Amino acid sequence: MIWLQAAALAGLVAVAVPILAHLVARRATRRLVFPTLRFIEAPPPSARARHLLSDWPLLVTRMAIVALASIALAQPLLVSQRRVDAALAREARVTLVDTSASMLRPARSGPGRVLDAARARAAADAHGAFRSLTIETADMREGLRRAERWLSTAPPARQVIAILTDAQRGTLPAQIPDTVPPHVGVTIEAFDARGTTSALAPRMSRVDGRVIVEARSLSIVDGDGVGVITASPSAGAPCVLQVQVSVADNDPALAGALRDAAIAEGVPCAPEGSPSLTVAVSQAAAAAASPAAPFDATMLGLVTRMHALLSPSDAALVAWSRQGDALIAHATVSPLDDAAARIVAAAFAAYEAPDISREADPRRELPVTLAAWDRAASAPPDESFRYEPSSDGRWGWVAVLALLAFEWWLRRHDRLRGSEAPGVTRAA
Amino acid sequence: MPDALLVEPALLAGISDLDLIARRVVDGLVSGLHRSPFHGFSAEFHQYRHYRPGDDVKHVDWKLFARTDRLYTKQFQETTNLPASFVIDTSASMGFAGSGPLTKLRYAVVLAAALSHLLARQGDQVALLLGDGGAGRYLAPRGGRVHQRAILHALAAAEAAGPWPAAAAVRAAALRMARRGLVFVFTDLYDDEASTLAELRHAVSMGHDVALFHVLTRDEVTLTAAGVHEFEDVETGATREVDATAMAGPYTARVRAFLDEARTTAQAGGIDYSLVDTRMLPQDVLRRFLVRQPGVGRTP
Structure with missing residues (x-):
């Protein structure tokens, strides 16, 4: 188990609050100077015992409420294999969409322009990513710089730059620029590629x-x-x-x-x-x-x-x-x-x-050039667990609500019993 | 109406001049009685009436018979020359005021001052015993303004503290009176009431007229506090933590039993018993007390 907000565990100190309140409430009983006690009967021992027994569950319940609230605020996370796999698969993705003139031509694979198809793919890819950003640019160098800036501030995750382009010759540098860190993966998807190219044509x-x-x-x-x-x-x-x-x-x-x-x-x-x-x-x-x-x-x-x-x-x-x-x-x-x-x-x-x-x-760029742009991303660091969308703390809140209801029932039950049994005192 | 306002307990709490209070209480009291309520052994001639068989021949005016040849019986107006002794409980419990304006002791002092003023005005002798009657706390029966002023001064200085040897105080007050008289006792009867009532009955047997003013606050008769309280005995310092709300019923029943017992025992012993609530007008308390006296309203 890990704690996403471990600092909140300091709230466990507040468990002492119900104890102090309990003691203070007992001391806070009003003192009344009276002429004589001869007509004031002391509570019977049995009633006193009942009083003590009824108070301890109340105190323990209140302490449990405070403790569980602190634990829930600390956002505990049970690390299961499924969660480990999910964390490793987490991906911060920047999609660079080439908007150069060649992307404006009609697509051969479907309706609309090549750019439209690229945009649709970018939207689909962004939907499944942990964090995502889509950058549309005709200048891939500038696009890569913007992507790197955004990734440097992104939460821990596998970082990927996906380039959606028609791979027109000259669109991409010869290799991945050094400004892109080695742990950042790069993929290129050549849109609307022609099936064959003539090696004889001047390019x-x-x-x-x-x-x-x-x-x-x-x-x-x-x-x-x-x-x-x-x-x-x-x-x-x-x-x-x-x-x-x-x-x-x-x-x-x-x-x-x-x-x-x-x-x-x-x-x-x-x-x-x-x-x-x-x-x-x-x-x-x-x-x-x-x-x-x-x-x-x-x-x-x-x-x-x-x-x-x-x-x-x-x-x-x-x-x-x-x-x-x-x-x-x-x-x-x-x-x-x-x-x-x-x-x-x-x-x-x-x-x-x-x-x-x-x-x-x-x-288009040569396949060997495109292959040079295909690089796998490194695994995300362990602290990526901190970005789990929901911790197991919600179960703590459920328990807090249940205990609050139980505490209300205890107090009500205690009041009713106090009114039915004359002489029974309540100190808290 | 100003007199009535003056004797309101709430107003009395703010007035330190006990003489003024006593005079006001008595003024408002006597205006409704018209004559002295106390009966002594001295008498003043009132009128003649025809002799009727059975009249005591010693009251026949023989000189008048010699002049008129008729038998007349002299009738006398009794005068108030009784010695009276005031015994006041100064135990710590008498310092309790509850939610009322006056402590029980202060209320008892007001009643005693009014009665002593009334008696002094009639020329009677008044004695005072505060607490155990120790040094400076007992004033022997005397008459006169100077003595009355001393009585009022001692009453004004009375403070509630410690326990009160009730039986011993009553016995001392009764024994120190040289002849038959009136004994007024102001107490809450929390200090060994059985012995106290026994001594009061003994005083009655000695020939004294004994009046017991059982002074209580309303908060003692009915437990008005609500919720959990730690009650502390003002005299012993003992504490008891109880839920006053739950305790109210049993408490009231016990207090009523206590009051019934005290009244029954007192009346059975020939003691004039008055239960006094500190919220009542002092003159009303005294009027009810005086109305019960045999001399009041009696046709001479």
Whole structure:
């Protein structure tokens, strides 16, 4: 047994109060100076004995009431195996919900947005936790700092930080920051993950506001086995995508494959860290260019990549500019490059179709990176018992109430007997 | 009405001039009696009446018979020249006042002062015995204003303390009277009442007229205290813890038996017994006492 409020046991000293009250009450009998005692008969010994016998149960009852009240205030807790298990399973959970732009896209696994699904999961997880906090943020570093601050003040329990995100590349640091203590567990749940990813697609992600293009290669072979596309973005040059593409002109099959590949690898993010993005292509550039229709952020990555794929070596130049919230694409396309023109047109048309945007999935962190963020929490310290929602002290209060009723009955019984037996005195 | 107010026990408690109190009590008392209630052996001529057979021939006025040749019998108005002795219980129990304004001793002193004033006004001799009648506590029967003043002074100085040798005091008072007289005893009869009443009966047998004023407070006759009390005997210091509420019934019955016994014994012995409640008007107490005297209202 442990005492959650052991200091309250000092109240046991109050057990002496009924004894003192008993003695004081006996002494407090009023003295009356009287002319003679000849007419005042002494109480018979039998009545005196009854009086003493009736007083002791009253005194013991009152002492028991005070003692039990003190014990109940001290909140005793019988430590059973079930309670030990429950204490070990107690969890203080901080749920970080990623609210970046990629979480706003429609969820493929159900109605609503990915963010909505994450919020629902956060609410469900918080319901079963001993203590919980949900933080919504687009900046995971800041979210982790806030989580750690809250956990440092949380009651003793197993401490866990759960991250609900779509695991878009760049959302998370490469590893758990040192500011998160080792005893704090971390879990990541990647929401709305796509079943497969293409290892051949160039990957764009956003890190600290910059667009990072990974040095990946893209290889597409047409039906004749002639056309081969290789894409190699330049590392270390954010927001500048240089893609080398070898493509056979006027090859509809290849163009379709390129379009599909480009759409499938679409990145729903905008190059926010750069006011413009320049794509160099290998074809000879046309002399004149006409403004294209405005694109939104989701379309940006798609079309950018398509242009990159369609521009094999030189000449073509596509410039991007921002007008308010809208991004404007300026494409310089060779008149001879009909395939490029068709693909661009097809891309525009495809984007207009409502189902295309759902296919646009963010690039995710590698499984090995996510695995590095999966860490088990340490067991809570023993004092976590102090945060039991209810102690066994309630049984003490029940006993106190029962004894109070018994004490009332004793006093009433004593009064009635005193009135029925003349000469019987009561001292307390 | 002012006289009536003055003799209220509550007012008497605040007045220290015993002479004033005695005069007021007597003034209010005598105005209702019109003549002396006491009867002695001296007599003053009152009137003649025709002789009737059986009259004592010694009262026949022979000189008048010689002049008128008719037999007349002289009738006399008796005068109050009796010696009177006041015996007052000064035991500690007499210092009890209960819820009343006066202690029993103080009330007895007021009654004694009034009666002594009444007697002194008639020229009678008054004696006083306080407590055991020791040194300075016995004043031999005398008349006159100076003696009356001494009587009142001694009464005013009386204090309730210790026990009271009741029987010895009564015997001493009766024996110190040279001739037949009146003996007034004021006591609560808590000190060996059997011996006290025996001595009073003995005084009656000596020819004295004995009046016993049994002075009690209402709180003694009926136990008014409620709840558990530790009763302490004022004379012995003994204590007894009882529930007064539960004890009230048996107590009252015992007190009534005590009072009945005292009254019956006193009356059987020729003692004029008066039970006095300290809340009563002193003049009412005295009037009831005097009305019972043989001389009051008697046609001369």
